[in-house]
Amino acid sequence: MKKLLLFLIIALSVTSAGAQFTRAKLQATGLTCAMCSNAVNKALQKVSFVETVKSDIKNSAFTIVFKPNTRVEIDDLKDAVEDAGFSIGTLQLTGTFSDLKIEKDQHVKIGDENFHFLNGDSQVLNGEQSLTIADRNFVTEKQFKKYSSATKMSCMQTGKAASCCVKDGIAAGERVYHVTM
Amino acid sequence: MTGRLCFKPINMINRKIFFLFFLSIFFLHEADAQPRQGDMAADISLPSVTGDTLHLSSLKGKIVLLDFWASWCGPCRVANRGLTKIYDKFGGKGFEIYSVSLDAEKEDWVKAIKKDKISWQQVIDPGGWETPTAQRWGIYALPTSYLIDREGRLIAMDLAGKELEKALKQLIDK
Numbered sequence: 001m002k003k004l005l006l007f008l009i010i011a012l013s014v015t016s017a018g019a020q021f022t023r024a025k026l027q028a029t030g031l032t033c034a035m036c037s038n039a040v041n042k043a044l045q046k047v048s049f050v051e052t053v054k055s056d057i058k059n060s061a062f063t064i065v066f067k068p069n070t071r072v073e074i075d076d077l078k079d080a081v082e083d084a085g086f087s088i089g090t091l092q093l094t095g096t097f098s099d100l101k102i103e104k105d106q107h108v109k110i111g112d113e114n115f116h117f118l119n120g121d122s123q124v125l126n127g128e129q130s131l132t133i134a135d136r137n138f139v140t141e142k143q144f145k146k147y148s149s150a151t152k153m154s155c156m157q158t159g160k161a162a163s164c165c166v167k168d169g170i171a172a173g174e175r176v177y178h179v180t181m
Numbered sequence: 182m183t184g185r186l187c188f189k190p191i192n193m194i195n196r197k198i199f200f201l202f203f204l205s206i207f208f209l210h211e212a213d214a215q216p217r218q219g220d221m222a223a224d225i226s227l228p229s230v231t232g233d234t235l236h237l238s239s240l241k242g243k244i245v246l247l248d249f250w251a252s253w254c255g256p257c258r259v260a261n262r263g264l265t266k267i268y269d270k271f272g273g274k275g276f277e278i279y280s281v282s283l284d285a286e287k288e289d290w291v292k293a294i295k296k297d298k299i300s301w302q303q304v305i306d307p308g309g310w311e312t313p314t315a316q317r318w319g320i321y322a323l324p325t326s327y328l329i330d331r332e333g334r335l336i337a338m339d340l341a342g343k344e345l346e347k348a349l350k351q352l353i354d355k
Contacts, residue, residue: 036254038310038321
């Protein structure tokens, strides 16, 4: 009975962790036509948690499917694109959410990662939802300026938790991803 | 005794596996490697707009520009303008262009041919980087082109504009 209880507690704590990202849509930009090179495609395929990459020519984007139950380290996608000689124009992550409470300009933990929601009303996310990363080097410089006006917290500029984030239970120095709905 | 009997067949199998392993590495490597200057051009047989199969090898005896492109590739469309000028100038002098499109949709390809007023040979291997022709030729960026001499040998890569014109003049006068 004790074992069963323990199992239930673990099972519940896992499901209440909030969300699992399943796929992403990524647009790359650069001095030359990003879709005209296979380099981005190849680089993304080499990322450890990526299962498949497909070029969506019509939308000049890459459709990325993640391996199930694998930690998605979003910065790895950015590094892959940059190593291929391009940069990210937009990155939209899609995942399945269960009872994830979010509040505007507040931090929340999704899986092992910290997220800072820049817009949207206070709400509980359920089912399939998409988030767009608004951090520096995940959007164009112009868009970053627009997004970063949404918060006064210093983590927006650095992508790292500072004293502003500690009240939400995040240690200083931890990576914080800024997202919009 | 049985131990000895068993030993030999396993050894044989191991050798075979090793041989196949090395053979496959060799071929996998070959499939990925980009053809080099001096190599003989591997034949390409793909459908034209009308559905007829056009063979690259049927152009032997002519100087050929083998060109890989796609309708969605902006730089390729710009390059088409340059190629049109070159084709107008050298098309009747034993020079031909053989363009391979990697478009996924045949419609997009046909539309682009019309829009760019292309009159040289056009074939399609639909589906992008993973198509057999793109893999065989190690295509990793568009546009990519090879200049092939009358004997079917690859003599230059990615020539355009004045450089291509200069090379063609030299080859035609040869």
